[in-house]
Amino acid sequence: MMDFPSGVKSHIFVSWLHPFKEQRLVVVGGKKMAVFDELTEEKLFLYPHKIEWQQRIPVARKAEAEVVPIEMSEPLRLECQHFLDCITNGRTPLTDGYEGLRVLTILFAAQESFNNGCRRVVIDRIEREKTRRENIFAHPTAIVAENCEIGKGSKIWHNSQIQDGAQIGENCVIGHNCFVGAQAKLGNGVKLESNVDVWDLVTLEDYVFVGPAAVFTNDMNPRAKYPKKKFPHLGKWIPTLVKQGASIGANATIVCGVTIGKNAFVGAGTVVNKDVPDYAIVVGVPGKIIGWMCECGNKLLFENNKASCSKCVCKYHWEDEKVVFVGRRAEDLHKS
Template identity: 55%
Template sequence: MKDTYIDKTAIVDNGAKIGKGTKIWHFSHIMKGAIIGNECSLGQNCFVGDRAVIGNGVKIQNNVSVYGMVTIEDDVFVGPSAVFTNDLNPRASYPKNGDWVPTLIKKGASIGANATIVCGTTIGEWSFIAAGAVVTKNVSDFALVAGVPAKIIGWMCECGERLSFDVENKDQKEIIINTCPKCGRKYEKIENSIKQIKGK
């Protein structure tokens, strides 16, 4: 495993935990109490707050702030200038003193450039948040969401290929099977959620 790299312009406070092989680039700031796993990459001008947790193999592009109480699981991609919040109703005159609202980004999810993730939400495994989307509620595993506020417009394979499920028929009850045209993984759709079929 490669050694950790911290650019000379980055600031890592005492008490922050940085995993092996992780790279932290120019002008980033990692606060005391932050936890970053192995083999991650944080682009320039990133911020990771106290009580923020980042898993292994996470790629965070330039100009992203991961505030306290945000948890990012393994293999997540966060695009440039994506925004996380941790306060649903901020007031300068009434500070919360660390009483933040948690957010969970689950394994393999991708968050597009300039997307906003409102706190208190869970972003499902291998889901895909389109660039510029504003996420105000939980996102299902493998869902492709876009818009303001973000809504499901499709489904994504684990490999990143778009799947061809019909998401318009919300009364659909039968199980629909779909095979990814790129990698061959199989999925089943029941109503408005899908899951990967293992071992087929």
């Protein structure tokens, strides 16, 4: 079944297994019905049938068919001739590539409806989905919800799931067996390695790296019997923020409610249960600061509250118990 904005509805039935050969198109109008029957000698008919109401009961008044004379010719020859005429005169053909695309869109919608229990499918949504699929890569085994946001150039690999409402920026990489929740937010250039679940209220800013099997949480006192959505008076989910450029090592656990600072580095297996400052290196259970790291990933060594990265052109100051990015060394700018 197809519904059109004008209110017109259509039903298409096609089967190679049907016991009777039929090639028939019926168009029902307000006053008459038009029937195109490929298997009859006269191809086109008009039926001026009417409905009359007698004592509040509809009674069909059928009339004889009116034959509409049409010139008989070979369809394929006419198509080829029309195509040549359009080339010669510079006209747009009646059935061009765009018409073919529209036909394929309808067939795709029909197949999608059939695959999903004959539920209603909106053609505009299919066009939007097609455009989105052209701008991203999603492996055939990935489950990408209809109403999530995924930026151009992002890739979603094997067996990953993106829920409705999730926000993923441009040029992100979602490794295999990952999950992104409905209220999760990923900035541009984020990379999730395999087996990472980003739950609701977790925000990863631009260029955050998350290693394999790292764990995020959003519930400080979870109970299977008392889920927060059903019993909000018992508590609520708690947000977690990972700031731009931070890296989280494999198998690290991030307890909900913390903020991991800009360009911070969390070592593999670390349990983070409190905020991590910008540029800090945190390792252990629970996590402790053991040093500081440049945005390029090189460890910083401070002397007299100053540090310059030995691998790039960045320099830093130690001010008010925190690392502050100062700029780039002027003498090395030409190397960057």
